[in-house]
Amino acid sequence: MAARRPHGTPDCSGLLAAALETRHGLREDRPPTESDPSHGQCPDLDEAIRLRREALRVDEPDSPDRALHHARLAIALRRRADHRAGSRGAEPVAADLDEAVEHGEAAAELLDGEHGDRPAVLANLGAALQSRFGLTGDPADIDRAVCHGHAALCAMGEDHPELLKCRQLLADVLHGRGVREGRVEDLDEAVAMGRSTVDAARAQSSGEAVGLLPTLLSDLGECLRARSELTGSRADLNEAIALGRRAVAATARDGAAWPLTVSRLSVALYRRAKTGTPGDLTEAIMMTRAVLASAPATSPLRAGGRSNLSLMLWARYEDTRDLADLDEAIDLVRAALGELTADDDLAAVALCASNLGAVLRLRHEATGDTGSLDEAITLARQAVQGVAPGHPDRLKVLYGLGVALRSRAERNDCAQDRMEAARVLAEAADAPAAAAAPAIRAARMAASLLIRPTDTDPASWERAAHLLEAAVRRLPTVAPRRLGRRDQQTSLASLAGLAADAAALALNAPGAPSQQAAARALQLLEQGRGILIGQALDTRSNLTELKARHTELARQFETLRDELDAIDDTDGLALPPRPGTGGSPDFALAPAPHDRRARIATALDETVARIRELPGHEAFLLPPDADALARQAVEGPIVHINVSGYRSDAILVTKDGIHSLALPGLTVPTVMEQADAFYTALSDAHDDSLDPLRRITAQRAVRTVLEWLWDEAAGPVLDELGLAPRHKGGPLPRMWWILGGPLSLLPVHAAGRPTGPPEECSRHTVMDRVISSYTPTVRALAHSRERAATPAATDRALIVAMPTTPDHGPLVFAESEAERVRLHYPDSRLLIRRDGTSAGGEHSPVKRHVMDELPQCAVAHFACHGQSDPLNPSSDRLLLEDHRTAPLTVAELARHRLGKARLAYLSACGTAWSPAAGLTDESIHLASAFQLAGFPHVIGTLWDVWDEDAPDIADAVHRSMTSGHGGLRTDSSAQALHAAVRAARDRNPRTPTRWACHVHYGA
Secondary structure: OOOOEOOOOOOHHHHHHHHHHHHHHHHHOOOOOOOOOOOOOOHHHHHHHHHHHHHHHHEOOOOOOHHHHHHHHHHHHHHHHHHHHOOOOOOOOHHHHHHHHHHHHHHHHHOOOOOOOHHHHHHHHHHHHHHHHHHHOOHHHHHHHHHHHHHHHHHOOOOOOOHHHHHHHHHHHHHHHHHHHOOHHHHHHHHHHHHHHHHHHHHOOOOHHHHHHHHHHHHHHHHHHHHHHHHOOHHHHHHHHHHHHHHHHOOOOOOOOHHHHHHHHHHHHHHHHOOOOOOHHHHHHHHHHHHHHHOOOOOHHHHHHHHHHHHHHHHHHHHHOOHHHHHHHHHHHHHHHHHOOOOOOHHHHHHHHHHHHHHHHHHHHHHOOHHHHHHHHHHHHHHHHHOOOOOOOHHHHHHHHHHHHHHHHHHHOOHHHHHHHHHHHHHHHHOOOOOHHHHHHHHHHHHHHHOOOOOOOHHHHHHHHHHHHHHHHHHHHHOOOOOOHHHHHHHHHOOOOHHHHHHHHHHHOOOOOHHHHHHHHHHHHHHHOOHHHHHHHHOOOOOHHHHHHOHHHHHHHHHHHHHHHHOOOOOOOOOOOOOOOOOOOOOOOOOOHHHHHHHHHHHHHHHHHHHHOOOOOOOOOOOOOHHHHHHHHHHOOEEEEEEOOOOEEEEEEEOOEEEEEEOOOOOHHHHHHHHHHHHHHHHHHOOOOOOHHHHHHHHHHHHHHHHHHHHHHHHHHHHHHOOOOOOOOOOOOEEEEEEOHHHHHOOHHHOEOOOOOHHHHHHOEOOOOOEEEEOOOHHHHHHHHHHHOOOOOOOOEEEEEOOOEOOEOOOOOHHHHHHHHHOOOOOEEEEEEEOOEEOOHHHOOOHHHHHHHHHHOOEEEEEOOEEOOOOOHHHOEEOOOOOOOOOEEHHHHHOOOOOOOOEEEEEOOOOOOOOOOOOHHHOOOHHHHHHHHOOOEEEEEOOOOOOOOHHHHHHHHHHHHHOOOOOOOHHHHHHHHHHHHHHHHHHOOOOHHHOOOEEEEEO
């Protein structure tokens, strides 16, 4: 039996162990090579661990060094575990990690809270727990790792020598838990910790910290990429790539860290390539090939690199349809799967099998090879077996199996495969998922498989309806407030039509009374459409009652709301410069604006949750129930026309309740065909270069679409509502239209046959039966009415005219229109640009002057060009004098709250429509932006205004609202516009493009 080492005796074993560990570290810093006989082994660490175990065995139980012996042995064991995990064919690492945790805990227990070494011991214990979590997936380990990391950091002073490493370890642990459990708050903290660590390292001019900087930059980039995948933030992804480039540039190509640093950058580039950024995919493939070429056969980077490269080639195949890419992708992922062993994470093996199954399915679709599809299904089943329920990757493998089964079901018309695919995809939709979008896609696919045109099984319809209803409830989480508008739009566009399908299935689900089904459908449409408008309305809610009872919470809500509104939505979207192309070398290291947005949005969500805990405020900012929606029909019916591939209906909201009317003629293909025909004819009708006969033919084509719209939609709706022609005159009733999808591009208010005898016209046109208004949602209408109910504080008008516009053609009648409108408002401000020159000074029509005036005005009238952006409707703009440098956009307008606003008249082109693909349900256009800014009434246009007609219509509307002794009456703006447009129609009934473009939005 060995003798105990007396106190005060030099620890020769410990000194030798430290030297061996240092030599191991120096060897580890060199890149491994195939010819190195020690590759995959760690003899220095093995000997150091033996020595440290021996030191513990011979140490006195009460030795003051005993805790440090435990701690150093724990570090050595963890290093060996990491080394073994990083070498193919090495020994299992579980035993080393278990022992590392045991010794780390022993060290922490022996050191009291004031001991200077305790923080570092806790940090290293957290790192060992994290490594074991990566092996076992036990959530208790990662939770303890985070707890120990926080405790270590709290115990360290700013001058602690281990502070940098502790921050790095804690950021790594938070990153691991954030990815594993889908906790964006962990990733937020990891990013903040990473930034502070980089800043601290950069502040040191020499030493270990400077050498660590490339790794810290790469780690921070990886945290940002993970957060981007969870939230959809392109700003995060752009910054991750910028940091990755700097890390690669600062890392020696012959260094051990180079392959991992480059691999991380290549994955980030691949992710961004999926958003359409040119060149990223090619660069990612080139980088990944370089990593694979430099990695020895036993390196774990080979399996991961091959798997990553297969995904990249898969992506390129989907763009080019080059079978050579697909075949190489199959070979690569098959080789990667063969390199994985029983010692690897089961979920990683399962994902690799799932990816192989996916590319084999693609080969079947490209070549018809049935063997590839059968193998794909076999692999997908194995993948599902390898990922336990509750694991975040389970959704991915279930989705892969469901898609493969669907392919075989369609090929063989096999009901068994179809129903199994539906079951698997439904399970995927219900699986815990970090991001909602994949679960929503699984639910939509499952619903489509459950229902077939000949399927009469009520259980299938009900199950499909429940799947899509749950998906709609999750839809707002796809576009959280923490994202900028463009990222929100991208996320929502990828799931376009979900609410329409959910509402259609709700109407078709068996068992429920028809009125109850209609109410359910309406609520789904309200929840799943106009999501961005709904978020804006949330921050404009009436807080009077909350302020009276809970002043501090109301103040906190308002402060956070105002801070969120003040953030520029373009922050972080521009691509940073590459190294060597200019720009500040430290631009990516400062706290980013998108971090601030995320932090404020999180605080706002937490404040809303606290408000909902208060008695009487449980429904604060929640969607209104069916009764609340029905109450909005007090001034006239609200008609929500829903077009879906399952069925199409009008949901009618009246003072008597909510019910529906089937509209079988409104199929999705037919509506799209009519919309295409309409806008093709519209373009021809406005083209002065065409011969008159062709333009006359175009007007006839427009009228044909309006007649179809009457026959299939507007006519049946008005008949169902009992809104018959009025032969004895008198005021017409009002009604509100809510349209989604491609139908929102068509002028339902102008539907009918206005060219026959007067008595015939009155029977077959919308304009002769009702006064039409539009609203994005019922909730938006309620908001407009609440704003309209407050007394007007002023009759002041702002009039903006741009007869000439930089880079655009002249508007010959814009000045005349402005002068005629001005006559109706004694208290008015005119901003105008005449004859290619500005009025100058405070009268120039520039954005700053417009935004200064709007808060003081009840009426705003714009006679200018409008411009739509089909890729980013939040960039739709009114073209003022400085539109090239300071555009007045939808995003800019929607951030404001104008207390005196009453009517915005937008006599510009296309201010009330948005053709952006996938975003028609969101109603993102200038008219809705003015609504959000506070105007309860907005007059806009669906297409280009006929310049010569605009002054007459505008003059008639403003005269109607200002004549008489009652002062300004903007609450009659819908009636005034209706009268002016109907008069224009009666003058030119055969040219509807001249008068049908004007629409009223709001109360």
